[in-house]
Amino acid sequence: MASKPVHLETQRAKLERKERVILDAARAVFVEHGFDGARVSEIARRASIGEGTIYSYYESKAELMLAVLQQFWDGLTLEAQAVMQATKAEGFFDRLQALAQYHLQTVIENNDFINLTFALRRNNSEVSVSRDHLRHYVAVFDNLFRRGLDRGEIRPDAVLWQARDVFYGTLEYSARSIEMTIEPDRDCRQTGPVVDQMIALFRAHYGAADAVPEPDQLALDAMAKELKNLSAKLDRLAANQPR
Amino acid sequence: MASKPVHLETQRAKLERKERVILDAARAVFVEHGFDGARVSEIARRASIGEGTIYSYYESKAELMLAVLQQFWDGLTLEAQAVMQATKAEGFFDRLQALAQYHLQTVIENNDFINLTFALRRNNSEVSVSRDHLRHYVAVFDNLFRRGLDRGEIRPDAVLWQARDVFYGTLEYSARSIEMTIEPDRDCRQTGPVVDQMIALFRAHYGAADAVPEPDQLALDAMAKELKNLSAKLDRLAANQPR
């Protein structure tokens, strides 16, 4: 009874190790040459493995790339969370700034991967990065934002999905602009100002009003919160519906 | 002296016509099958042309795609300008709303093309959509924004490049979210609210101070909309109840 699990364990561990080796080799080659430029033979060579073996781990080159991309996004998620934890200041906007800085830097550095995430969609098979991996990543922002709402740092009528779209969308677009150097003058397109402007926008548009709120405002806020609660409850209900 | 130019003209016209035929066929096939799925042989067949002939017009399949993309972006630019012209209201925000609506719709419909625009970057050769074509497109926004500045509709300290990044970035990100249906509830991710929220953000953040509506009013409007969403959701839930 004891030896069997051990064997199974080592067996599984072996497979997983080999899978990791393939994944690492694939990642390196994809980073170096891009998707089309990457040769499966080179990946096999770097993983010290027969060419055909890859296909007993992954259906196709595209699906291998997919696995690499998912690993990539999971890594981003962990790092983003770590950045949040490492931020000393507890305030919403300080953490948001840290997240923005990290995201912008990452998008600039891994531009190719991020583009491929959305461009790699085969018509026949459903080869696209699992929504869950992306959702996990954006959840970092969502959690931060919700906490800011709870702590009263954000105006209660702020719309989460819009804030998220503005945050990630703007940063990705800025990253592209910076990378392409669409601007004639580079100076105003460094990463610092992009992040600063973004935080300023969030402060002005989503930040709770500094002045003491009017009674009407308080009532409004209470109503907005109530509405959100209702909406969330409904969503949960809807999710449980068999359809 | 007269016949020669005529001949040259017809000759050039002929070549251009054939080029257009190839481009149209290519576009159709690329739209239908994507870049990798598209067969050069099919493009040739649809253009009623020999397979090899394509290569006397375009260096490679990638460069053919490139030409299609450039034509695509030029078309977008013209249409966006037309949308601006067609907007009756002269105000900055009305026109911005029209542009946002058009852009969001376009991005959703042509998501693949737009992704390919940025993903199609070969490592070796400089195969990427000419920056000029993209710059022309974003210039539609830039001109609108500058005019708004001149007319005093926008606060003078607004930063053009940030506004542009927020505008296009957010819309493209929203389009992706809508297409992927990352959200559990679709209702709040239709195009209408996305555009409305975007315009509200621009009004609040970039609008000249005197033109800003009361925040209370904005909040009220938002809540009224939210209420409507809730009501719709409830109706749908009620309809789906089995018992």
Next chain:
DNA sequence: TGGTTATTTGAATAGCATTCGGTATTATCG
């Protein structure tokens, strides 16, 4: 150890973009 199953391998296959030698079509000029 011998038999049985799972894994690995790389040569063979197949599919596709691209090339190239030859042919048809058009332009040029005596």
Next chain:
DNA sequence: CGATAATACCGAATGCTATTCAAATAACCA
């Protein structure tokens, strides 16, 4: 107009690469 040069066109042949598969090897168990 006819001859000749130049150009455009074709599609079978080429070369490259992802993918398959039959044989070889390793792992397992009795």
